[in-house]
Amino acid sequence: MIGQALAAPPVERQLVVDIAKRGLVVAPLIVLAAAVARGGAGATSAAFAVAIVLANLALTGAALSWAARTSPNLLMIVSLGGFLVRMGVLVGIIAAVRHQAWVDLPTLAVTLFVTQVGLLMWEARYISASLAYPGLKPSEGEE
Numbered sequence: 001m002i003g004q005a006l007a008a009p010p011v012e013r014q015l016v017v018d019i020a021k022r023g024l025v026v027a028p029l030i031v032l033a034a035a036v037a038r039g040g041a042g043a044t045s046a047a048f049a050v051a052i053v054l055a056n057l058a059l060t061g062a063a064l065s066w067a068a069r070t071s072p073n074l075l076m077i078v079s080l081g082g083f084l085v086r087m088g089v090l091v092g093i094i095a096a097v098r099h100q101a102w103v104d105l106p107t108l109a110v111t112l113f114v115t116q117v118g119l120l121m122w123e124a125r126y127i128s129a130s131l132a133y134p135g136l137k138p139s140e141g142e143e
Helices: 011-070 072-097 105-130
Strands: none
Touching (some): 072 105
C-alpha cells in the first residue's frame, strides 16, 4: 500500500458546496445593498461579482480535488499555478466588461473582494468551530 494514496472523502468539493450555500444565502442581501447604494448598475455588478466568486471557488475546489487525488506535488503546482491562472482570467473578465453600461466598476471591485474574503473567513470560522470539515465530523460510532 506504500505509494498508493489512501482513499479520502472529497473534502474540497464539500467545502465548495458549503461555501456556495452560504454565498447564495447572502447574495440577495449583497445585491439589494448595491441596488440601494448604486442603483441598477450597482445591483447588476454585485450579482455578476457574486457569480464570479462562486464560479472561482467551484473551479478551485474541482482543481484541488483532482490534484489531491493525483499526487502531492501536483497539488502544490495546481494550488499556486491555478491561483495565478484564475486571477488572470478574473482580470480578463473585468477588462472585457468594464465599459459595459450595466457595470459599475467600484461596486464590482468591492463586491468581488468583500464576497471572496467574507465567504472564506465565514467558512474558516465554521471549520474552526466544528473542529472538522463540513460533513466529515465523525459521528458517535465512527471513532
